[in-house]
Amino acid sequence: MKYAVVIGVGSFGFYVIKTLAEKGVKVVVIDKDEKKIELVKNIAAKAVIAESTNKETLESFGVKDADAVVVAVGPQMEDSILTVHHLISLGVKRIIAKANSEDHGKILEIIGVPKENVIFAERYAAVRVSNKLLSNNIMDFIPLSEEFSIREIAPPEIFIGKSLKELDLRNKYNIHVIAVKEFIPTSGTTEGKVIIPKADFIIKDSDSLIVAGDEESLNKIPES
Numbered sequence: 001m002k003y004a005v006v007i008g009v010g011s012f013g014f015y016v017i018k019t020l021a022e023k024g025v026k027v028v029v030i031d032k033d034e035k036k037i038e039l040v041k042n043i044a045a046k047a048v049i050a051e052s053t054n055k056e057t058l059e060s061f062g063v064k065d066a067d068a069v070v071v072a073v074g075p076q077m078e079d080s081i082l083t084v085h086h087l088i089s090l091g092v093k094r095i096i097a098k099a100n101s102e103d104h105g106k107i108l109e110i111i112g113v114p115k116e117n118v119i120f121a122e123r124y125a126a127v128r129v130s131n132k133l134l135s136n137n138i139m140d141f142i143p144l145s146e147e148f149s150i151r152e153i154a155p156p157e158i159f160i161g162k163s164l165k166e167l168d169l170r171n172k173y174n175i176h177v178i179a180v181k182e183f184i185p186t187s188g189t190t191e192g193k194v195i196i197p198k199a200d201f202i203i204k205d206s207d208s209l210i211v212a213g214d215e216e217s218l219n220k221i222p223e224s
Contacts, residue, residue, distance in 0.1 A: 014040065016070050075100055080104065147215055
């Protein structure tokens with residue numbers, strides 16, 4: 001991705017802008033609040049005070065040429081819906097829209113935003129936090145659907161010192177280890193090195209495992 005437009009500078013929009021800009025993406029930001037534009041003017045390639053509910057305004061900022069447009073307008077649902085409607089009519093290639101409620105999300109889908117591009121930021125964060133609270137070994141959690149997710153977990157004690165082949169997690173727990181994050185104490189960094197493990201990989205207590213599976217299977221992984 002080279003060029004993105006972010007409409008709305010709430011908490012969600014701010015971190016989208018910051019993350020994309022740090023990755024080298026040219027980000028154009030639109031918000032009607034001058035104070036919010038001030039927050040991102042030194043981060044984004046361009047930050048303008050404008051009404052996103054005006055179709056001509058959106059067109060003038062080249063939204064049609066963007067690789068993606070993120071609509072993070074809130075809390076007024078009407079502004080978000082009208083903005084998305086204009087973006088669709090302008091032929092924007094990819095629209096990702098933040099929904100503030102279930103009804104908001106359904107309307108966004110009805111007017112043309114693909115279901116997978118409707119983001120419930122607060123609900124997503126709540127689910128992640130709740131799952132981390134419910135299990136001591138869950139380090140991170142990414143829901144892919146209501147039944148399937150990816151988790152980063154600390155290896156239970158019974159996994160340590162054994163190879164993936166020996167553990168046979170696919171048959172025993174119906175889960176897949178898709179990656180391992182190795183933490184090397186002598187490296188001087190807190191960032192783990194991510195590897196795709198082979199069957200003979202021996203799990204260490206300093207590793208974290210990236211595992212995928214259905215919720216029922218993932219919940220059967222021992223915590224210690």
